[in-house]
Amino acid sequence: MKYRYLKNVVTLQMDQEKCSGCGMCLEVCPQQVFTYAENVSWITDRDACMECSACARNCPRQAIKVRQGVGCAYAVLMDRFKLKGICCKDACRCSLDNIPDP
Amino acid sequence: MSKASHKGIKLQVVDDRPLTPCCPGEQPAVSPVNISEANWVVGQLETNTGPVYRVATALDRSDLWGAVKARWGVGRMNYTVPPGLYAIGAPDENAAVLVSANYKLSFDSLRRELSGLNLWLLVLDTNGINVWCAAGKGSFGTAEVARMVGRTGLARLVSHRTLILPQLAAPGVAAHEVRRRCGFNVVYGPVRAADLPAFLRAGNKADAAMRRPSFTLRDRLVLTPLELTSLIKPLSGFALFLFLLNLSAALLKGNPLALLPLLGHTIDHLVPFVVAVLVGAVLVPALLPYLPGRALAWKGLVLGVLWAFAYTALTPGAESWLRNTAHFLIIPSITAFIGLNFTGSTTYTSLSDVIKETKIAFPLIAMAAGLGLIALVAAYFV
Ligand code: SF4
Ligand code: SF4
Numbered sequence: 001m002k003y004r005y006l007k008n009v010v011t012l013q014m015d016q017e018k019c020s021g022c023g024m025c026l027e028v029c030p031q032q033v034f035t036y037a038e039n040v041s042w043i044t045d046r047d048a049c050m051e052c053s054a055c056a057r058n059c060p061r062q063a064i065k066v067r068q069g070v071g072c073a074y075a076v077l078m079d080r081f082k083l084k085g086i087c088c089k090d091a092c093r094c095s096l097d098n099i100p101d102p
Numbered sequence: 103m104s105k106a107s108h109k110g111i112k113l114q115v116v117d118d119r120p121l122t123p124c125c126p127g128e129q130p131a132v133s134p135v136n137i138s139e140a141n142w143v144v145g146q147l148e149t150n151t152g153p154v155y156r157v158a159t160a161l162d163r164s165d166l167w168g169a170v171k172a173r174w175g176v177g178r179m180n181y182t183v184p185p186g187l188y189a190i191g192a193p194d195e196n197a198a199v200l201v202s203a204n205y206k207l208s209f210d211s212l213r214r215e216l217s218g219l220n221l222w223l224l225v226l227d228t229n230g231i232n233v234w235c236a237a238g239k240g241s242f243g244t245a246e247v248a249r250m251v252g253r254t255g256l257a258r259l260v261s262h263r264t265l266i267l268p269q270l271a272a273p274g275v276a277a278h279e280v281r282r283r284c285g286f287n288v289v290y291g292p293v294r295a296a297d298l299p300a301f302l303r304a305g306n307k308a309d310a311a312m313r314r315p316s317f318t319l320r321d322r323l324v325l326t327p328l329e330l331t332s333l334i335k336p337l338s339g340f341a342l343f344l345f346l347l348n349l350s351a352a353l354l355k356g357n358p359l360a361l362l363p364l365l366g367h368t369i370d371h372l373v374p375f376v377v378a379v380l381v382g383a384v385l386v387p388a389l390l391p392y393l394p395g396r397a398l399a400w401k402g403l404v405l406g407v408l409w410a411f412a413y414t415a416l417t418p419g420a421e422s423w424l425r426n427t428a429h430f431l432i433i434p435s436i437t438a439f440i441g442l443n444f445t446g447s448t449t450y451t452s453l454s455d456v457i458k459e460t461k462i463a464f465p466l467i468a469m470a471a472g473l474g475l476i477a478l479v480a481a482y483f484v
Contacts, residue, residue: 002450003317003390003391003448003449003450004396004450005396005397005450005451005452005455006396006397006455006458006459007396009452009454009455009458010452010454010455011454024277027269027290027308027313028269028272028290029313030269030270030293030313030314030315030449031450032310032313032314048450049452050449050450050451050452051452051453051454052237052238052272052273053273054237054269054272054273057272057273057274057275057276058272058275058276058277058278060278067453067454068238068273068453069238069452069453069454070235070238070446070453071445071446071448071450071451071452071453071455071456072445072446072451072456073398073442073443073445073446073456073459073460073464074443074445074446075446076453076456076457076460077460077464080460
């Protein structure tokens with residue numbers, strides 16, 4: 001299943017004029033934000049975007065713009081109060097480096 | 103034992119020479135430092151770029167124990183593998199090259215899926231941070247990929263020009279830039295290491311399911327221990343605060359000062375809050391997809407209010423109205439705050455969303471908690 005966060009907030013933008021239809025953004029997006037049609041890429045699920053910027057960085061035509069960042073309230077608060085903490089308790093999204101129990 | 107082997111590999115293989123231009127690198131693949139002592143090394147391969155250590159594809163007890171410790175935050179910062187080139191099985195010049203981070207948990211979860219395969223493994227220097235975080239911070243980036251390709255002399259070792267990177271490295275690496283800098287084509291592999299054998303069998307093709315990070319019950323709960331350990335300190339402080347409140351209330355009311363009843367009261371008063379912490383750190387992640395709303399603080403709030411009602415129902419008439427008020431203000435604040443904090447552990451929250459949620463939720467949480475504390479203190483003296 002696909003998890004969803006807030007609506008109409010993300011900064012993702014695409015200049016479809018520049019798109020060559022190479023498909024790279026579709027390949028790297030972990031949230032399946034794009035679909036491919038008429039030889040170009042389309043943003044079809046913007047709210048699912050997590051602003052990881054994989055698409056923007058890997059677009060050879062620089063057709064995509066997005067503010068890159070990690071969606072972590074702890075980091076946001078640390079930054080807001082000018083505190084130095086270890087980022088994300090140094091454990092953000094580590095859940096992807098899973099090791100099953102012995 | 104794990105400690106001794108850890109010492110062995112802490113001797114860095116890396117040097118601090120200036121960044122070498124990418125391919126052709128003139129340095130040996132691995133400098134002769136005794137990584138050989140590491141428990142995960144099983145022999146050495148002679149290559150035309152120097153010796154390359156062969157890595158075990160089975161985890162042993164010290165790997166598993168190390169993983170448990172890292173999950174509870176012990177020695178987490180030093181849990182690394184020396185960057186460099188390694189071999190899985192008996193790779194030749196045609197064997198595929200996988201690229202990975204040097205966080206030991208990432209390294210372990212990768213190699214344990216590779217048994218029976220013959221591959222090269224290029225471990226980057228990501229400061230011991232996992233792939234996704236390192237890519238976001240840029241340490242798993244275009245420059246580091248090109249640098250390591252150059253330093254290991256990979257271009258002279260393999261006849262092809264393809265690197266397989268984890269898909270979650272894409273926020274840090276520009277595939278077209280890597281090709282420009284060192285001539286290697288980047289192919290993004292599956293999100294999960296477990297899908298790598300199927301990906302390789304299919305001729306480096308990932309199907310849709312391989313491209314989607316999972317966020318199962320297990321994924322959601324794996325960070326709970328770390329969250330709990332980080333909450334032990336504030337909770338102990340709060341326990342001390344409650345004890346002092348009990349003590350001063352007893353002094354003011356001229357009650358006899360006996361340690362045991364004082365401790366007993368403190369523990370009684372602490373219980374609803376300890377349970378609130380567990381509700382926030384365990385139930386919020388566990389029930390995430392089933393809780394109403396989208397904002398994480400809201401999900402936490404819902405459970406907190408439920409627990410406050412449940413506690414009141416379980417202790418009918420036992421608490422003063424002030425104490426009940428305090429519970430209804432503080433308990434949801436705790437669960438909402440832990441819920442808000444969980445944003446950093448999910449696989450789908452964006453920075454803009456989190457800033458928006460934090461701006462709205464945090465002041466409300468702080469206010470409710472503040473009022474709740476006033477009510478709680480008052481409850482001791484009226
Ligand atoms: S990566 Fe860029 S050029 Fe390629 S399909 Fe996506 S938007 Fe178009
Ligand atoms: S920023 Fe990340 S999540 Fe958003 S569209 Fe690009 S690749 Fe997908």
